[in-house]
Amino acid sequence: MTEHIDRLHADKILAALALAHPDARPELNFTNPYETLIATMLSAQSTDVQVNKATPALFRDYPTVQALAAATPEEVYPYVRSCGFASKAVNIVLASRQVVDEFGGQVPDDRERLTSLPGVGRKTANVVLANAFGVPAMAVDTHVFRVSNRLGLADAKNVEQTERQLMAVIPEENWNRAHHWLIWHGRRVCKAQRPLCGQCTLRDLCKWYQKEQAIAGK
Ligand code: SF4
Secondary structure: OOOOOOHHHHHHHHHHHHHHOOOOOOOOOOOOHHHHHHHHHHHOOOOHHHHHHHHHHHHHHOOOHHHHHOOOHHHHHHHHHHHOOHHHHHHHHHHHHHHHHHOOOOOOOOHHHHOOOOOOOHHHHHHHHHHHHOOOOOOOOHHHHHHHHHHOOOOOOOHHHHHHHHHHHOOHHHHHHHHHHHHHHHHHOOOOOOOOHHHOOOHHHOHHHHHHHHHOOO
């Protein structure tokens, strides 16, 4: 499982990421499992900044999962319109109803029940598990996928494979922190279109950078 990278090299990358981003933490705002679930659902294909603008009014007027379950998608949509698709309003209402009807009003703390909620895939479930319950989980979003594969922590074609490889190479106690380190590095340094390699403190460890240098004959 870890043949693409040796453990010592992976440990060096993780240590360098930790040094580069000591303040890495969730950038979505939430205060309890209900808010974590809803904010994470809204963040899919949106930005944390957009979601953080929308959720204060949403959570003010629908402060509990019971309140959101009693609403209609039409009532909720104006609050979350800025986060993208209308289907998100439908999903957060239906998911809240399911939490109330099937799970006693408690957001579930296991992946199977979380992914049974409408609009909750594996990545969203992993984020909720990690951020709301402290359960070790490796959520692979676009930043984690890109950065881990550039660095060489993973050598994968898709997010599922990346998740498996990262879980194999990163000690379980570091999964949640590594998720945030990789996201912060992707947002601030290892950007999708133009990675800021010249400012990156990991370039001597980075597979992608070494390859680019070799191609350039440096
Ligand atoms: S050296 Fe460049 S490609 Fe590698 S992690 Fe840093 S920014 Fe990303």
